[in-house]
Amino acid sequence: MSNSNDPGDRFDIDAPAIQAPTTDPTPEPFEVKFAARVDRLPPYMFGRINNSLYQKRRAGDDVIDLGMGNPSDPPEDVVIQKLQDAASDPGNHGYSKSNGIANLRREVAKKYARKYGVELDHESEIISCLGSKEGFSHMCLALMGPGDxxxxxxxxxxxxxxxxxxxxxxxxxxxxxxxxxxxxxVAYTCENLTPTPKILIVNYPHNPSSAVIEPDFFVEVVRLAKKYRFLVIHDFAYADVAFDGYMPPSFLSAPGAKDVGVEFTTMSKGYNMAGWRVGFCAGNAEMIRGLGTIKGYYDYGMFQAIQIAAIVALRETEEGVQRQSQIYQGRRDVLVSGLRRLGWEVEPPKAGMFVWAKVPEPWRSSMSTMDFAMRLLEEGNVAVSPGSGFGAAGEGYLRMSLVENEHRLRQAVRQIAKCLSQTPATAASGD
Structure with missing residues (x-):
């Protein structure tokens, strides 16, 4: 045995410096972390109802769906025909401008002038959107940031x-x-919040409560906006669905409105074009420019054949829009009168596609709105939207849409009556 102090006598200098492990370490779970903005979102309030509705329909149950405001009536025939014709033109299948073709924006300007007496520049004060919901969301991105x-x-x-x-x-x-x-x-909040709010969002006719206003309301909104230096966004989704002679006023018809804000409209409701995703934003040119900037990065615009068909709808189907309001009014009357016969507190809405109904006693005191809605679905085969899905202020109410025909609405009332024939205490005991 050598007594040398040479390290080479004690170690294999050809061996690797680090021995490879014989087994792989236990892997850590791979985690996907969402942005903080997504983590701020609560669980989807209607998920429980939608899942139950889906399962019941898969099982063959005939569920009357009064939950979503999804129009069940078709657009006018002339609009569908124009879509077919335009879709047959190869020139309509390329990318479109994200702000909408000029002739469509001109028709929107003409409708505003005809119906509300509002003059709009179709080049700078109107932009088309993929439905008003998309436009609204992107307008928020254009205007708001942390601290706003x-x-x-x-x-x-x-x-x-x-x-x-x-x-x-x-x-x-x-x-x-x-x-x-x-x-x-609004005035109190502006006086007492620092920094002052940047935006006021209004929505009349209101969803979900169907609350309505008169034109002088918007005159005061404009005054407050100029006093406290906030911007205004009016969601005018139900502009074309009104009853009993009521005409929903446009925010833009108030003097000075274009100085402080914009208005979103849609063809989803009165024109029965919900799946077509045709909406518009009109008003303040600088806000429109900001929305256009965001949209320019996010999308290539609406399918041009749909835009061409929308032009025909705006030009030629206003009588059809009025007939559709009358259809909704008839459905409103059937549902409201039926619920009142059951003892419910219901005010007939003046506009919109929904009835906002207070949950009757003793059910309102004994269970949440969500649980009550689930009972109607599971035991009555009637789907409704629980008011709590629209925030804490909606607790104690249900939103019922008017998309089913009058026969189905009468059937829904009968099924609700049967479902609630027992008191909450009796139903809980199983007797």
Whole structure:
């Protein structure tokens, strides 16, 4: 044995410096981390109902769906025919301009002039959107960032809350039931919140509550906007669906409205073109420019054949829009009268596609709106939207859409009556 101090006598200098492990280490779970804006979103409130509805229909149950405001009537024949003709033209299948073709924007300007007396420049004050929901969300991205606050109506249509949140903004929700109180709360919030809110979001006729206003409401909105230096976004989704002679006013018809804000409209409701995704934003040219900037990065515009068909709809089917309102009015009357016969507290809406109904006692005191809605679905085969899905202010109410025909609505009332024939205590005991 050598007594040398040479390290080469003690170690195999040809061996690797680090011995490879004989087995792989236990892998850590691969984690996908969402952006903070996504983590701020709550669980989808209607997921439980939608899953149950899907399972029941798979099982063959005939569920009357009064949950989503998804029009069940078709567009006018002339519009469908124009879509077919335009889709047959190879020239309509390329990318389109993200702000919409000029002739479509001209027709929107003509409708505003004809119906509301509002003059709009179709080049700078109107932009088409892939439905008003897309436009609204992207407008929030154009205008809002961390630290910015929007005032919204409460109860709220979800995109009015979460479009702001996804744009990293903050929300102050104001009770929408009393228009005068709403305006007082806007002024109070502006006086007491620092920094002052950047945006006011309004939505009349209101979804979900069907609250409506008169034209002087928007005159005051413009005054407050100029006083407190906030911008205004009006979601006018139900402009074309109104009853009993009521005409929903346009925000843009208020003097000075174009100085402070914009208005979103859609062809989804009155024109029965929900799946076509045709919406518009009109008003303040600088806000329109900001939306156009965002859209230029996100999309290539609407399929041109759809835009051409939408032009025909705007030009030629206004009588059809009025007939559709009359259809919804008849459905409203059937549903409201049926629920009232059951003892429910229901005010007939003046506009929109929904009835906002207070859950009757003793059910309202004994279970949540979500549980009550689930009972109607599971035991009555009637799907409705629980008011809590529109924020805490909606608790105790249900939103029922008017998309089913009158026969189906009468059947829904009968099934609700049968479902609620037992008291909550009796139903819980199983007797």
């Amino acid at each position: 606050t929007a005032m919204i109506p409460s109860p709220y249509f979800p995109v009015h809350m979460y479009g702001v949140i996804l744009a990293s903004g903050n929300v102050v929700a104001l009770d929408v039931a009393d228009p005068d109180k709403f305006l007082r709360n």
